[in-house]
Amino acid sequence: MIQGADPREQMVKKEWLTWAGAAVVAVGVMFPLYNYWLDTNRTRTPIISPMQRAYPEAVAIMQAKCFACHVPDVEKPWYYPLPGAHQVMQADIDEALGKLNMEEAFGREPASVPDSMLVKIEKVLKKGSMPPLKYVALHWSTRLSDHDTAVLTQWLSDLKARKAETMAVWYPGVDVNHMTWRNQPVWPVPTRVPTDPKKVALGQRLYFDTRLSGDMTVSCASCHGLNKGGGDRLATSTGIGGQKGPINAPTVFNAVFNHKQFWDGRAADLVEQAGGPVTNPLEMGATWPQVLTRLKADSQMVAEFKAVYNGAIEPAHIQDAIAEFEKTLVTPDAPFDRFLKGDASAMNDKAKAGWALFKSVGCINCHGGVAMGGNTFERMGLYHDYFADRAGGKVTDVDMGRYNVTKVESDRHKFKVPTLRNVATSYPYFHDGQVTTLDEAVRKMGHYQLDRELTDKEVAELVAFLQSLTGHYMGTPVDQLK
Ligand code: HEC
Ligand code: HEC
Ligand code: HEC
Incomplete structure (x- = not known):
């Protein structure tokens, strides 16, 4: 009885097994494909600055052998979605991006690529430690040949030479x-960076001018005191009405050398930055119409703006003048x-x-x-x-x-x-x-x-x-x- 099971029952069992097998295969295939679809749809082209395009060979090598781990959301090798490979690679990518986002190097003009990035890349080229061994073992074509290393070394030394151009401006x-x-x-x-002295004089006055705040109690200098290391010596800043801000005020000294402004880099430069605090409710809490009305009522200000900007008082000119003054804070x-x-x-x-x-x-x-x-x-x-x-x-x-x-x-x-x-x-x-x-x-x-x-x-x-x-x-x- 045990031996001779009902043939019909056996048929059903077999059929069931076939279906189950098909389902396992389907999920096994579909899941990676689905993942792949998700990932390719997140894929983007890395930003490469026009001047970096002058190094097509270096870009091509890095694109083929480094970007998959060192640039966020770019195209991954075909096996990236496979279970196992996916987890291992994703862990590598997180660590790699934590250490170096290469888009930060390639997205910039050569003269502004920070030395720290050049030094890091130089170091791994010398050691021959990138791409990581286990990755190369899986994907042999990503190994750096001697020729690749020579091209990248040349690229690094060209970028360094470009720094001399920046230096020539800073150290006349x-x-x-x-x-x-x-x-x-x-x-x-x-000793100084080049500035327009007329704009500097105007910007300096505005920097200390409380008319730029809603209740006329706060100026830029309130939180960025030149006698307080360029900050306010508070854990987090206090704006108008004694309001506590969420973050520490960085120094304004040498801010001109920053690649971007703010802790999170949300302002591209000093001009853009200077627009932020005036209307920030936690900082100066003013509105531009309010500030403009006050400044326009001051005939000396009107005359100064006319002389320097050959025009009326407007936010763009106010920001420009303040930024020009900040360039002298070296x-x-x-x-x-x-x-x-x-x-x-x-x-x-x-x-x-x-x-x-x-x-x-x-x-x-x-x-x-x-x-x-x-x-x-x-x-x-x-x-x-x-x-x-x-x-x-x-x-x-x-x-x-x-x-x-x-x-x-x-x-x-x-x-x-x-x-x-x-x-x-x-x-x-x-x-x-x-x-x-x-x-x-x-x-x-x-x-x-x-x-x-x-x-x-x-x-x-x-x-x-x-x-x-x-x-x-x-x-x-x-x-x-x-
Ligand atoms: C499979 C992913 C992967 C690829 C591809 C890859 N890296 Fe990395 N990279 C990592 C990981 C993981 C780290 C962090 C661990 C470490 O520093 O060894 C890292 C770190 C680095 C660092 C920082 C070292 C430091 O000391 O801060 C540099 C520079 C670097 N990689 C350059 C490269 C270059 C150049 C290439 C291409 C030739 C490349 N990487 C390709 C995964 C990768
Ligand atoms: C991997 C990058 C990295 C390394 C390496 C590093 N720092 Fe920093 N450092 C930072 C960052 C990012 C901050 C800001 C952290 C924050 O505000 O939360 C910082 C902040 C500081 C500050 C506080 C400055 C301020 O105005 O708030 C000092 C001082 C400092 N670092 C000194 C050092 C010293 C000394 C070393 C070596 C022992 C070092 N750092 C290594 C990235 C680094
Ligand atoms: C209420 C205090 C306060 C006032 C007033 C204020 N700031 Fe700031 N400032 C801050 C804080 C806080 C930050 C950091 C904010 C962030 O990164 O999110 C900052 C950031 C900056 C930075 C960026 C520095 C860097 O390293 O990223 C500059 C430059 C700056 N302020 C200039 C000014 C100017 C110019 C004015 C006047 C128009 C001004 N600030 C008014 C508190 C203030």
Whole structure:
């Protein structure tokens, strides 16, 4: 009886098995296809700047061998949707984008690609460590040939040469090719950047003018005091009516060197930025018609705008003048600048040891360039979750950082790296203003950004180095401005 089951029953069972098998196969095929469809529909073409197109070979190599992991939402290899491969690759992509978004390099004009990116790419080319081995094993054609490496190395050195063009503007009359700091990842702060003195004078008055705020109590200087390291020394700013803002005020000193403005980079430059605070309800809380009416009632202002802009008072001119004034807020001649220019006695031994550490442990990866920051967006908490560890454990909107602008997942918690110029004067630290001392800021950087618990000696040396970054504004040290 057990042996000889009812043949009809067996038929049904077989049929059922066939259907089940078909269903498994269908799901097994359809699921990856469906995923693939989803992914290809999210695929976009990376942004490549016109000047970068002058390097078609370098672009083509990176496109074929690097972009899949280092540019958000671009085309992936065909096997990306397959179960298993998908998970492994996605983990790699998240890590890769956390470390380097290559669109940030290719989307810019060659002269403005930050050194930190060039240095990172140079490093992996020398080591031959990219693309990662397990990826190359799966996809042999992505291996970098000697020819590829040579092309990319040439591209990097061309981009570096382009920097000389920028330098020629910033350091007029200086033969940059013969400067001792030519190949350092940080350059001295230029004595000044070119400006129009008439606009500067007008912009300076507007910067200190409370008529730009709703209740005439707040000016730009209220939150960006030149005698307070260019900020307000509060954890988060206080706007009109004593309202608490959500985020720390960055310094205006050397902001002209920032690649973008604001912690999340939502303003392209100083002109665009200057429009923000005036109408921001938590900051100056005014309306443009209100401001224009007040300024137009002042005959001297009317005359000045006429003289400088050959026209009426309007928001675009106000923003332009303020931005022009901000370009004068550069702070040259820090001990470190004098040291870079060849004066070995400008820094003490502790600070010199700090500079060596700054480079060797990798602070320089993010805090490079003239301003030692301001030119890339980096994730806060690259190795450990800063936000989970923070007192209260609550994550706010502004904590999302760059994500708020791009809505790209890998931009979550990325912030424009703050400048370290005059950093000893611009406490408290971080976008949330939660850290009050340099000592603690440095320790946290080691832990969260480098996965390194710095020793007390290392911290002391790094802090001594950071203290040597205080420059001069109009001849006076920034920490002595009244
Ligand atoms: C399969 C994904 C993948 C591909 C393809 C890939 N990378 Fe990466 N990349 C990663 C991962 C994961 C990391 C982070 C781990 C690490 O630093 O080793 C990373 C890190 C980097 C870094 C940062 C290193 C640092 O110290 O901050 C650079 C630079 C880099 N990759 C360059 C490249 C270049 C150039 C290519 C193309 C030749 C490339 N990558 C291709 C996954 C990839
Ligand atoms: C109520 C305080 C307050 C006032 C008033 C104020 N700011 Fe700010 N400022 C801030 C805060 C806070 C931020 C950071 C906001 C962010 O990144 O989201 C900021 C950012 C900036 C930045 C960007 C710096 C960087 O590194 O990204 C500049 C430049 C700046 N302000 C200039 C000005 C100017 C010019 C005015 C006057 C028109 C002004 N601010 C008025 C608080 C203020
Ligand atoms: C991976 C990139 C990265 C590395 C590496 C890095 N930093 Fe930072 N640093 C940042 C970012 C991003 C912030 C802003 C974080 C925030 O506001 O939440 C920051 C903030 C700071 C600040 C506070 C500045 C201010 O005005 O708020 C100091 C000081 C600092 N870093 C020093 C260092 C030192 C010293 C090292 C090396 C031990 C280092 N950083 C390594 C990205 C980095």
